[in-house]
Amino acid sequence: QVQLQQSGPGLVKPSETLSLICTVSGGPLTSTYWNWIRQPAGKGLEWIGRISASGINDYNPSLKSRVTMSVDTVKNQFSLKMKSVIAADTAVYFCAKGGYSGYESWGQGILVTVSS
């Protein structure tokens, strides 16, 4: 089973860009989708979007204007950028592997706080 390790800053200023990376080990970045999901404190899960190994993206319409995802198959990483962040973007961000059959592997989660 693959493992996902997340990295990135835990504090971002309002109006700036949130950037996170998910590094995949134990298998290549192929044949499935790689997802980003977030969870505000004490609340439920929100799907942000996904990217395939070939770089095809699908984003949640509610965030689409601010989100960019990319993939680096050489480094076995995929990344999330969210621009113009506000306090409401404060959440634990997870990366996860999976497509139609559910998300079988998850990163450890990173708390990103938007504050000046």
Place this chain on the structure above:
Amino acid sequence: EIVLTQSPDFQSVTPTEKVTITCRASQSIGSNLHWYQQKPDQSPKLLIKYASQSIPWVPSRFSGSGSGTDFTLTIDSLEAEDAATYYCHQSSSLPRTFGQGTKLEIK
């Protein structure tokens, strides 16, 4: 967007009890419904895929059923370690969505 509504939101149960959590979709999603368990400060863990398919590392007391719009997660003979929040999730259409969660407290 497909809305998933879980019930109940919260349940307090005793060990060995049988627990049933339901998830209703706002439109038919076939069997494209999955269940997760999330314990505090942990990532969600996949319990059941495609409504009723078991996951090898998940204890056999967890089972799922349903299709179309109505789904059920059942925990037979609850154990103390099952205290967690449970989420359903649909992969029928984009954007992917989750239920609001059901929190299980062990008495």
